[in-house]
Amino acid sequence: MAAPRQFGFIDALRGYAILAVVATHVQLLTPDLPFVVKRWADFGAYGVPLFFVVSAATLSSSWEARADGAAAFYIRRLFRIAPMFWLAIAYYLLLPWPWRAFWSPHGVDWATVALTAVFLHGWSPESLNVVPGGWSIATEWGFYLLFPFLVGALRSFWSALGASLAMLATMTLSAPAVGGWLAALFPQTPPVLVAWFQTFWLPGNLYIFLAGMACWRATKAFETPRWVAELEVAAAVLVAVVYPLLWDQPLKYAPAPCFAFALLVHGLASGGGRYLVFGATRRLGTLSFSVYLIHFAIITALIGAHPSLPGAHGLDYALFYALVLGASYLIAEVTYRTVERPMIRLGGQLAARVAAMSAPRRAHETTAEEAAQPPR
Secondary structure (H helix, E strand, C coil), rough: CCCCCCHHHHHHHHHHHHHHHHHHHHHCCCCCCCHHHHHHEEEECCCCHHHHHHHHHHHHHHHHCCCHHHHHHHHHHHHHHHHHHHHHHHHHHHHCCEEEEEEHCCCCHHHHHHHHCCCCHHHHCCCCCCCCHHHHHHHHHHHHHHHHHHHHHCCCCHHHHHHHHHHHHHHHHHHHHHHHHHHHHCCCCCCHHHHHHHHHCHHHHHHHHHHHHHHHHHHHHHHCCHHHHHHHHHHHHHHHHHHHHHHHCCCCCCHHHHHHHHHHHHHCCCCCCHHHCCCCHHHHCCCCCHHHHHHHHHHCCCHHHHHCCCCCCHHHHHHHHHHHHHHHHHHHHHHHHHHHHHHHHHHHHHHHHHHHHHHHHHHHHHHHHHHHHHCC
């Protein structure tokens, strides 16, 4: 079993993703912004699809390098995600955030908390946000559950890309029917929450993960000249800059930016865009999970300290953005060192033990398969 290679651009992309996510949520402090600032801040919501693409590409690389089976994979994922997320559940239950009444209009009961603790909250529209932003954790975990099967079935770039496009087409064409079915399934839930649920749940985002798998397969399948990689990165960055000025943020993630993120990952993996990768973005990416969970608490604290919010001033937005990001970063340095990193290490040790125990069985199965092959 080989240790997976560490890619600096992966951490940098996570850094940019969390910068974008914080940018969109800081609007809760300055809801009335100038047009350009407002459009780019809204587009910050696409930091979550960027996380999804990067996650799929990283897991594909790690799976190939480790080759230690599904059980070890699930153990590592559990210890990577659960400890900080469980702490966040406890924190936000004790100190509720201001918009919980919107996302859970009938209140939060212990069944909802239990669903959240086992990452199944992404299958109920009123269970999405016990932890603010927690819907993305449920969606990500759903992808983890499918990943060992997907990575075995989608072994080429073309199969992964085809699956992504097929999933996108299926969910787009079936959206009206699925929306009606969900409304009937959850009749007591406000329609706006059902609509958001249709955007947030795994089926609506699976094509994004599959695009991330496709871009990683492409790095293995094709030799990409450096100049092509640079063009890919430049095109993806151009989409991120221009797209929000041309189209308002819809209720669902638009495919164009999501596929642009896959192009960005492929371009960086192929040697382009090194100007995007440096120490600060890499460190922020390393801490991005903690920052994601913490920054809502900072926003809530600032709302409590400053209930009369400023108006349409970009300078106010910039100030609050710096405060939220800076405070979240400092706390994340502590939680990463005391919670995340020790638990990641422990999960890796347990996964290695499980993999070692199952290695003889896998070796026996491989030998049996080889013996069953006809002579050549």
